[in-house]
Amino acid sequence: IIASQLVVPDEISVNWKDIAGLDYLIQELRETVILPIQKRELFADSRLTQPPKGVLLHGPPGCGKTLIAKATAKEANMSFINLDVSLLTDKWYGETQKLAAAVFSLAVKLQPCIVFIDEIESFLRTRTQHDHEATAMMKTQFMSLWDGLITDPTCTVIIMGATNRPQDLDKAIQRRMPATFHVPMPSETQRERILQLILRSEPVAPDIDFPRLASSTEGFSGSDLHELCRQAAVYRVRDLARDEMARENNENNRESNADTTGDSDEEY
Numbered sequence: 001i002i003a004s005q006l007v008v009p010d011e012i013s014v015n016w017k018d019i020a021g022l023d024y025l026i027q028e029l030r031e032t033v034i035l036p037i038q039k040r041e042l043f044a045d046s047r048l049t050q051p052p053k054g055v056l057l058h059g060p061p062g063c064g065k066t067l068i069a070k071a072t073a074k075e076a077n078m079s080f081i082n083l084d085v086s087l088l089t090d091k092w093y094g095e096t097q098k099l100a101a102a103v104f105s106l107a108v109k110l111q112p113c114i115v116f117i118d119e120i121e122s123f124l125r126t127r128t129q130h131d132h133e134a135t136a137m138m139k140t141q142f143m144s145l146w147d148g149l150i151t152d153p154t155c156t157v158i159i160m161g162a163t164n165r166p167q168d169l170d171k172a173i174q175r176r177m178p179a180t181f182h183v184p185m186p187s188e189t190q191r192e193r194i195l196q197l198i199l200r201s202e203p204v205a206p207d208i209d210f211p212r213l214a215s216s217t218e219g220f221s222g223s224d225l226h227e228l229c230r231q232a233a234v235y236r237v238r239d240l241a242r243d244e245m246a247r248e249n250n251e252n253n254r255e256s257n258a259d260t261t262g263d264s265d266e267e268y
């Protein structure tokens with residue numbers, strides 16, 4: 001189960017070039033997350049400069065959190081485990097306990113490694129007295145495994161969580177994620193960059209007006225823009241296919257008319 005969510009650096013298909021309009025964020029991630037890993041010997045020298053073991057990406061859905069997490073792993077040459085939290089919440093407690101321990105031990109074996117947890121608040125939300133006992137125990141176990149990483153200065157495993165509800169996260173979890181980055185809805189300029197990136201190798205009209213497209217897509221996330229371009233591309237291909245079908249039908253009709261005419265010639 002875990003291996004199906006695992007990608008080694010060479011196989012990660014995205015890098016910084018696949019992210020548009022977030023240059024300032026990429027720069028921050030480079031300095032906060034990647035540099036301490038690449039220059040470990042300098043940062044590990046003091047307890048105060050240890051590389052972060054927890055990173056939180058928060059912001060609305062579809063704005064690039066997963067993309068950023070994968071690209072960070074790629075750029076830092078780290079393995080990437082995409083941990084599906086439903087695996088930790090759907091199973092019987094004994095199973096989740098083993099699974100959580102297996103994920104951490106795999107990450108340590110593969111280090112440097114990023115363990116990405118999308119919708120992290122869904123299983124590490126603020127604890128309440130109504131929590132099911134199994135849920136509470138699972139959270140405690142997860143945090144103690146995480147603390148094992150934090151206290152080991154030689155370990156290069158980062159838990160990278162993504163959420164669009166950071167306020168729902170348990171305070172104890174927030175403390176374990178000192179590096180926090182907001183991934184916002186794209187502005188008009190950012191939308192223009194994202195559209196240019198999505199359409200960079202597509203056969204678009206030479207007079208395509210990117211600024212106009214960007215200004216008329218207020219409220220669209222990167223994911224919405226991707227879907228918009230996908231639909232436009234499908235319409236284009238559909239039109240081409242329809243034209244081609246019509247041409248083929250015409251040709252077939254012409255040929256069969258010619259055949260009929262030929263037949264009748266023979267008869268006379």
Ligand code: ATP
Nearest residue numbers: 018019020061062063064065066067194222223226
């Ligand atoms: P969710 O919270 O729903 O998981 P997310 O914030 O993790 O969403 P992604 O899955 O990273 O969003 O983005 C979805 C898709 O939207 C990407 O695969 C990409 O096609 C497009 N996209 C989003 N933001 C950007 C961006 N800044 N640059 C380029 N493409 C983007």
